[in-house]
Amino acid sequence: MSNPYSDLDRPPLHATALRRALVRPGGLWTALDVVPRTGSTNTDLRERSTGAPEGTVLVAEEQTGARGRLDRRWSAPPRSGLFFSVLLRPEVPPARLGWLPLLAGVALATALSRAAGVDTALKWPNDLLLTVGGEERKAAGILAEATPDGAVVLGIGLNVSLRADELPVPTAGSLALADALTTDRDPLLRAVLRSLADWYERWREADGDPVACGLQAAYAAGCSTLGRQVRAELPGDAELIGEAVALDGDGRLVLVTPGGAQEAVGAGDIVHLRPVPHPEERQGGSGDE
Incomplete structure (x- = not known):
């Protein structure tokens, strides 16, 4: 048809x-x-x-x-x-x-x-x-x-x-x-x-x-990845979880890990996890997206 x-x-x-x-x-x-x-x-x-x-x-x-x-x-x-x-x-x-x-x-x-x-x-x-x-x-x-x-x-x-x-x-x-x-x-x-x-x-x-x-x-300004918790699936079956906070001068995504370290990701798949709440909204939460 x-x-x-x-x-x-x-x-x-x-x-x-x-x-x-x-x-x-x-x-x-x-x-x-x-x-x-x-x-x-x-x-x-x-x-x-x-x-x-x-x-x-x-x-x-x-x-x-x-x-x-x-x-x-x-x-x-x-x-x-x-x-x-x-x-x-x-x-x-x-x-x-x-x-x-x-x-x-x-x-x-x-x-x-x-x-x-x-x-x-x-x-x-x-x-x-x-x-x-x-x-x-x-x-x-x-x-x-x-x-x-x-x-x-x-x-x-x-x-x-x-x-x-x-x-x-x-x-x-x-x-x-x-x-x-x-x-x-x-x-x-x-x-x-x-x-x-x-x-x-x-x-x-x-x-x-x-x-x-x-x-x-x-x-x-137009990036919905920034300000979110994400999982970066990296080459070699490695992964990194953290808050996406910025882009560096080479366009890499900068993550802050749960331990407070900053890591720049230049290649890999990014999975959006739950949004990062504002301080006054930290009671409760939402599921993964």
Whole structure:
């Protein structure tokens, strides 16, 4: 049985109109292609990165082998979201490259707040959350990968029109389920790419300094991980539990452990545990989230 969304509520993206709106002399975006189906836009762009100009954008209507962090796989119906990757060649100190996925999160949150009228929250380091039915749900993921020639491919996957019965896991969400003002993917993609270009250029002009360009403050303001008890699942099957209190200058998450020590986490999965109550609210408590 055909999907009733396939033609009516999930029209294809208009590649020509997108190029006309986004690819301009002097701008960041230099090329934009939309393909009907591929395994992974990140993989495709990495394979053709040598000689490709900065600002190349590859969008897929459907991804069959999309990957998240730790090589996790996920899928979504055709034309139900925005699945795209961009090629960047940032000339900034290598230690500051860890800010790129955080920058993408801020850019995505900024664009969706304006274009879709939704409240967003950032979960360190790679997820964007939306409120669905009073609960935070993951609606977008970000993946940054280095290329053999020293560039960075930044991939974003955003659930736009997914219904509840189409979600890959119960903790996922979409713009439609969050009552967004629009699920029209063309203006949403334009808004996201313009916001990404704005934040990237500000960050690059500041030589990658997250404080000078306002990125560190913007991420901290929109990050729901900060101020919470979290469990960091680290490489090598190690884990660390503590209160997430800050981001350091390299974009790492700083935890205060129960013993009072500060530990900076640069890689790993973060699980949100119960919120940290204010001193006057420390009577009682709530379960894990």
